[in-house]
Amino acid sequence: DSGVTQTPKHLITATGQRVTLRCSPRSGDLSVYWYQQSLDQGLQFLIQYYNGEERAKGNILERFSAQQFPDLHSELNLSSLELGDSALYFCASSVASGVASSGNTIYFGEGSWLTVV
Amino acid sequence: AQKITQTQPGMFVQEKEAVTLDCTYDTSDQSYGLFWYKQPSSGEMIFLIYQGSYDEQNATEGRYSLNFQKARKSANLVISASQLGDSAMYFCAMRERPGSNYQLIWGAGTKLIIKP
Numbered sequence: 001d002s003g004v005t006q007t008p009k010h011l012i013t014a015t016g017q018r019v020t021l022r023c024s025p026r027s028g029d030l031s032v033y034w035y036q037q038s039l040d041q042g043l044q045f046l047i048q049y050y051n052g053e054e055r056a057k058g059n060i061l062e063r064f065s066a067q068q069f070p071d072l073h074s075e076l077n078l079s080s081l082e083l084g085d086s087a088l089y090f091c092a093s094s095v096a097s098g099v100a101s102s103g104n105t106i107y108f109g110e111g112s113w114l115t116v117v
Numbered sequence: 118a119q120k121i122t123q124t125q126p127g128m129f130v131q132e133k134e135a136v137t138l139d140c141t142y143d144t145s146d147q148s149y150g151l152f153w154y155k156q157p158s159s160g161e162m163i164f165l166i167y168q169g170s171y172d173e174q175n176a177t178e179g180r181y182s183l184n185f186q187k188a189r190k191s192a193n194l195v196i197s198a199s200q201l202g203d204s205a206m207y208f209c210a211m212r213e214r215p216g217s218n219y220q221l222i223w224g225a226g227t228k229l230i231i232k233p
Contacts, residue, residue, distance in 0.1 A: 002161075002163070002164065033221075042223060042225060042226070043208070043223045045220050045221065048220070056220055058220065088160055090162055092162075104150060104212070105152070105164060105167050106152065106164070106212075106221060107164055108154070108161065108162035108163070108164070109161075110160065110161040111160050111161060111162070113160065
């Protein structure tokens, strides 16, 4: 158990709908990351928050948005869903956002499987 | 250009044998971190081992060790005494600092199958 909690674990929804994925980071971790893993594109970094503020943005679509709340949990909102959005969405967390120290290991949740039909 | 290269798309290994999964990386940063993750068929991404660019000793975690050769930009994962439960996808990832952002850059993964 990594200590990162993601809900829901599985979600099936129709095209055009909107969903919210929720993430609770490990206790003490200030950084939260969102990743998308699809069969044809591998792992794609979406966005990172550090202590409530956006720190880095990756290949996140305009239809997607995220935020990190004062209690450090984070939500990823996916709207106007398309079939191609079907993927495994990971949340991950780390203590800080620095680079080369062991305290910056990034731990992943179990993922949220999203199927758009 | 590929930043993380895993040259083995798939590997079959006999149970109890040692396994080496290859990973080479490309960065001009002096400060970076290297990670290995395991992803079983159930989907979760499990952290295995970490190596910092300034660490002089190779990282070890139980049956996992990282063969870090900085000059060659190589960070191979070694699994000793493989078990059936080691069958999974294995990803090598690097964290560098382009500008002010810190992001994980992922390899394409190696699918490891342990044969009984």
